[in-house]
Amino acid sequence: xxxxxxxxxxxxxxxxxxxxxxxxxxxxxxxxxxxxxxxxxxxxxxxxxxxxxxxxxxxxxxxxxxxxxxxxxxxxxxxxxxxxxxxxxxxxxxxxxxxxxxxxxxxxxxxxxxxxxxxxxxxxxxxxxxxxxxxxxxxxxxxxxxxxxxxxxxxxxxxxxxxxxxxxxxxxxxxxxxxxxxxxxxxxxxxxxxxxxxxxxxxxxxxxxxxxxxxxxxxxxxxxxxxxxxxxxxxxxxxxxxxxxxxxxxxxxxxxxxxxxxxxxxxxxxxxxxxxxxxxxxxxxxxxxxxxxxxxxxxxxxxxxxxxxxxxxxxxxxxxxxxxxxxxxxxxxxxxxxxxxxxxxxxxxxxxxxxxxxxxxxxxxxxxxxxxxxxxxxxxxxxxxxxxxxxxxxxxxxxxxxxxxxxxxxxxxxxxxxx
DNA sequence: TGGCTATTTCA
DNA sequence: GAAATAGCC
Numbered sequence: 001x002x003x004x005x006x007x008x009x010x011x012x013x014x015x016x017x018x019x020x021x022x023x024x025x026x027x028x029x030x031x032x033x034x035x036x037x038x039x040x041x042x043x044x045x046x047x048x049x050x051x052x053x054x055x056x057x058x059x060x061x062x063x064x065x066x067x068x069x070x071x072x073x074x075x076x077x078x079x080x081x082x083x084x085x086x087x088x089x090x091x092x093x094x095x096x097x098x099x100x101x102x103x104x105x106x107x108x109x110x111x112x113x114x115x116x117x118x119x120x121x122x123x124x125x126x127x128x129x130x131x132x133x134x135x136x137x138x139x140x141x142x143x144x145x146x147x148x149x150x151x152x153x154x155x156x157x158x159x160x161x162x163x164x165x166x167x168x169x170x171x172x173x174x175x176x177x178x179x180x181x182x183x184x185x186x187x188x189x190x191x192x193x194x195x196x197x198x199x200x201x202x203x204x205x206x207x208x209x210x211x212x213x214x215x216x217x218x219x220x221x222x223x224x225x226x227x228x229x230x231x232x233x234x235x236x237x238x239x240x241x242x243x244x245x246x247x248x249x250x251x252x253x254x255x256x257x258x259x260x261x262x263x264x265x266x267x268x269x270x271x272x273x274x275x276x277x278x279x280x281x282x283x284x285x286x287x288x289x290x291x292x293x294x295x296x297x298x299x300x301x302x303x304x305x306x307x308x309x310x311x312x313x314x315x316x317x318x319x320x321x322x323x324x325x326x327x328x329x330x331x332x333x334x335x336x337x338x339x340x341x342x343x344x345x346x347x348x349x350x351x352x353x354x355x356x357x358x359x360x361x362x363x364x365x366x367x368x369x370x371x372x373x374x375x376x377x378x379x380x381x382x383x384x385x386x387x388x389x390x391x392x393x394x395x396x397x398x399x400x401x402x403x404x405x406x407x408x409x410x411x412x413x414x415x416x417x418x419x
Numbered sequence: 420t421g422g423c424t425a426t427t428t429c430a
Numbered sequence: 431g432a433a434a435t436a437g438c439c
Contacts, residue, residue: 210420315420354420366439369421406422410439421439428434 003030009099010036013227014059015191016163020128021098035075051307054181055189062190072167076176082113086121100130103257104345136254143360185307194228203242213310214384221342252350271358273416278327292398295376298389307341318355319370324405329356
């Protein structure tokens with residue numbers, strides 16, 4: 001009699017430690033087929049990103065190695081999951097497919113189509129948690145962080161699972177090749193690298209790094225995005241402000257799950273009426289880091305050159321684009337998605353809407369003005385950050401005057417609100 | 420997870 | 431006259 005077999009569909013949970021779908025499949029079936037579907041829509045789509053694609057390919061290579069060390073392997077196929085997964089299931093006689101649920105509209109739509117195709121083929125789809133700390137779909141919709149946080153803290157937590165000792169796969173696996181990565185940012189992908197980063201990180205250093213742009217924060221965001229590090233496992237090693245930041249990650253995933261239209265529209269619907277009067281020339285100057293504001297230029301060049309930007313610089317550059325250059329937050333969001341290795345629709349969109357004063361967790365407009373000059377004094381006191389990334393910025397004539405543009409923004413937002 | 424400006428405080 | 435503070439947007 002043929003051994004029982006299940007597919008384990010990896011998406012952005014590219015690890016073997018604390019992996020609920022893998023563990024559930026191994027517990028219930030004699031053999032598993034770990035698979036990643038390289039979907040051309042992801043690599044060549046609207047959010048095409050060279051750095052992020054390279055990081056992903058690093059992750060796949062490392063995951064294959066980890067599975068091989070346990071007697072298994074990773075099947076990498078090209079195509080759409082709704083076609084490839086039923087085909088693989090038929091090929092190996094698999095009767096179930098396990099995967100960790102996700103929140104973006106793209107992922108939700110894709111997973112629905114995959115579930116329909118699997119069911120049609122007589123394969124049972126089984127969703128598990130895995131990408132977030134708590135079950136963010138279980139609570140009522142929140143649009144303010146603090147009450148969400150209180151409820152979220154009380155939610156049950158799943159146990160942190162160890163990596164399986166052995167992974168038994170069919171003997172005739174056609175595993176496919178992993179393309180060679182193109183241009184990388186300043187981080188290598190993979191669970192091994194992610195776990196090293198996590199184990200070396202001391203949350204006590206986070207508060208200082210957060211307020212000084214010349215320092216680095218945890219540098220775990222990309223590993224969290226691709227699931228090289230489990231957010232749930234990281235929670236058990238966290239404390240203080242860092243632990244609270246992890247809650248923001250669950251919050252923004254929760255918000256997008258409950259409000260999928262936020263990827264295209266302001267959460268505060270009336271804020272879609274803002275007339276963005278900014279100039280294309282200014283947008284390009286912002287992208288390339290030649291605005292004449294050193295804090296902005298340093299951040300934008302760090303992003304373009306490394307695929308990462310310090311959190312404080314993200315606030316400053318984003319505020320500048322929207323509140324000083326009067327350019328639609330969605331254009332900034334898209335630019336960040338193109339370069340950030342940690343680019344994550346839920347996080348990026350949530351943060352752009354926050355800084356633009358159009359999203360959840362509303363704060364008065366005046367609380368979201370960042371003066372790039374003052375911010376620089378405060379958050380790069382020794383000038384190290386600018387010296388490293390944009391030493392020539394001081395010689396560029398500022399393309400706009402912050403004080404003047406601030407007033408224009410107040411007026412534009414006022415008109416949108418009808419006040 | 421701001422900042423501007425007027426005002427007060429204190430060396 | 432610099433530095434802290436209050437009130438406001």
